[in-house]
Amino acid sequence: MRPVGAGAALLAAAGVGAFLWATTCAIGGIRRGVGVTALLHAGAAFCALAGSVGLYARSGMWIGPSASVLVSMGLLAVELYSRASRAGRLTAALKRYAGVDSPDAVGMEAQAGARDMAVMFVDLRGWTAASYDMEPEAAAGLVNVYLSAVADAVAEHGGRVERFPGDAVLAVFEGRGPEDLSCSLRAARAARGAVRAVAEGQSIALGVGIGIAYGRVARVELGGAERSDLTVIGTAVNIAKALEDAAAEDQVLVGVPADWARGLPGVLVPWSGRIAKIQPGTVQVFETM
Incomplete structure (x- = not known):
């Protein structure tokens, strides 16, 4: 079993991340709750694992859970940023239209x-x-x-x-x-x-x-x-x-x-x-x- 270089791992993670980014954009109009967020993370883990298995079957390289962790962390960062942006817009709207901060x-x-x-x-x-x-x-x-x-x-x-x-x-x-x-x-x-x-x-x-x-x-x-x-x-x-x-x-x-x-x-x-x-x-x- 051949070791996997950092470049290959990042490339695989980036591919899965691009897929998840497209999925997130597609449901951008949906108000995401805890269930949808958990589903996206589960999807990230599944896609990363499938990518690892596919890469191993094709070229003998095994990435392991690293891609899943990277993608899940990236998705979490995107989610936190999105929530912070929405909260900022809500605060600005409340301040402008109701005169309150929250x-x-x-x-x-x-x-x-x-x-x-x-x-x-x-x-x-x-x-x-x-x-x-x-x-x-x-x-x-x-x-x-x-x-x-x-x-x-x-x-x-x-x-x-x-x-x-x-x-x-x-x-x-x-x-x-x-x-x-x-x-x-x-x-x-x-x-x-x-x-x-x-x-x-x-x-x-x-x-x-x-x-x-x-x-x-x-x-x-x-x-x-x-x-x-x-x-x-x-x-x-x-x-x-x-x-x-x-x-x-x-x-x-x-x-x-x-x-x-x-x-x-x-x-x-x-x-x-x-x-x-x-x-x-x-x-x-x-x-x-």
Whole structure:
């Protein structure tokens, strides 16, 4: 019985590996579980053994189990890499579309309970009329330029975008106590300035209306068993939305207890308007200059 050189062993392993690679590509669209993975490894061992027997019968060279081990290890490495890639794509998708880093984080957020947050609604003024005759793709491209500017301003000042309801932005600021309200005011001014800067370079110039409130808010799952959204609910969310609806173009309205206004950054002046959706005496509304 003649000894087998390293080159022959690697060549045999490469041949079996190529076969398994083609098989893996063929079932690439199938969600592989433990059973399928085990089946592929068993197939690797069988093919390697068959190759060893065939090589021995043809030329008297015996490879033994080495090819099976090499192919199985290679297949395991490919499987681990594939799983890591899928996990990375899932994490990126969750971060982009749900604002969380893992599936477990969704449940943790939903079970965290109510806590104090500053809530900010930013709505693009004039967008509905401006986009009426636009092609959907062109409209999406233009509105994303504006929404991206607002989202960047939110992130710059420590906020988190919860969702984009149409041509608006819902953002929250949490974890810093009353300082969250100050951060939201800075973000609102930055967003207003960013939208003005974007408007200067666009064929369609838009403005914003902004509403801010502070209070107890819970992050919950809303929807059905097959499809739901992770979002925030609470009186502060309702007040912020009502203030945004009432705000004029480029106006920022803030609903807070009167004694809080003195400690907030910038110039705040009492706003004399009336909003039916806000119960009298709940908050005092100020306009930030």
